[in-house]
């Protein structure tokens with residue numbers, strides 16, 4: 216495994232990025248965190264499912280954010296697969312394998328003394344007069360119709376009130392007032408189960424929101440069951456990738472732990488039996504732009520985190536993402552790839568060569584599986600692999616199967632397979648009536664009478680593999696192997 220030990224926090228990650236031309240852009244131009252910042256980055260590097268025109272571009276740091284002194288805002292750190300590969304020290308097409316390996320060799324986090332925790336260099340306590348999180352954390356409002364400023368890439372970290380087992384996940388966090396943040400849980404998330412247990416006992420759940428950390432933590436946090444079952448602390452994925460435990464520190468105001476080198480930490484409590492309307496201040500009915508490319512509906516009833524303190528590093532960097540950007544594709548998609556690789560490899564070793572959780576599905580809705588049929592009895596197993604993929608990641612909607620001579624990361628090549636190795640009536644497999652991810656707007660009884668409930672979908676397999684017996688008739692034109700580099704060296708320079 217090609218690890219990258221010099222990265223251990225956000226700043227060391229940025230140092231690595233600075234060594235590669237064109238990957239990190241700074242601007243001193245003053246920017247409004249309300250709608251402007253995201254509106255700018257949309258044109259510079261968002262990609263993903265963002266409305267066109269957009270592009271894959273550099274990560275960007277805004278040095279001058281209106282209303283905030285000595286805070287930079289970073290956006291798009293992981294909004295290209297190449298950058299993720301740089302951050303994790305692996306080739307872009309090997310990232311699923313790298314994460315898979317990391318999940319199977321977890322290294323648990325450790326707790327360090329508060330004196331060594333840089334995240335507590337500057338401390339604001341909520342019981343001090345004038346405390347207002349909105350003056351400390353420059354959380355962007357991503358579009359003008361959003362419910363409010365959102366913390367979009369905060370690592371929410373809490374422990375099971377019964378067992379003490381911890382979990383880290385990224386959730387939609389809307390700043391609602393001087394010391395209140397709402398949190399939206401997609402049903403079934405582990406942290407929500409912790410919250411429900413605390414609520415049943417009539418108690419608040421201590422929690423931290425950790426912003427601006429080692430990108431290995433951000434990607435590891437996006438693993439979901441069954442790959443990381445209930446009780447699996449996803450911080451141990453990052454520990455494994457770095458061959459070094461993630462360092463935690465005890466909070467100053469709540470019984471919880473924070474990531475010791477985070478740029479910002481919000482310490483707080485999830486309150487029992489308190490709910491707010493997510494758009495209580497904007498009344499737009501909208502929350503924020505989400506990974507399917509639409510602005511998610513505001514939730515009528517979401518739990519609240521009562522903030523007890525905000526701590527940060529000196530001259531902190533607030534990291535943010537655009538929900539539908541390529542950043543989400545990588546954050547959600549690479550763990551999805553790892554989960555599918557793991558499950559199919561266990562069931563039928565050696566046949567699934569690679570997986571790409573495609574950008575157009577935000578990393579969740581579509582996966583391209585590169586499958587090799589080696590013997591006659593492998594015919595049909597490619598469809599079994601697709602079924603396993605749906606089991607490995609329940610929110611997956613579409614699977615495209617391609618052969619070993621098709622590059623799953625090259626959409627033109629995948630669509631070529633769809634055009635020449637696929638017949639709609641016999642190569643399409645419908646699996647209707649399965650629950651998927653709630654943010655896909657087409658999964659609604661209004662869209663089709665066949666859909667029984669919101670969030671239920673027809674999963675589809677597009678089998679673009681050549682029938683085993685016909686393989687001879689589907690040979691791609693055979694070009695002579697040559698030394699092209701000799702003719703155009705600059706094109707091949709790394």
Ligand SMILES: [Mn+2]
Nearest residue numbers: 382405443444
């Ligand atoms: Mn979990």
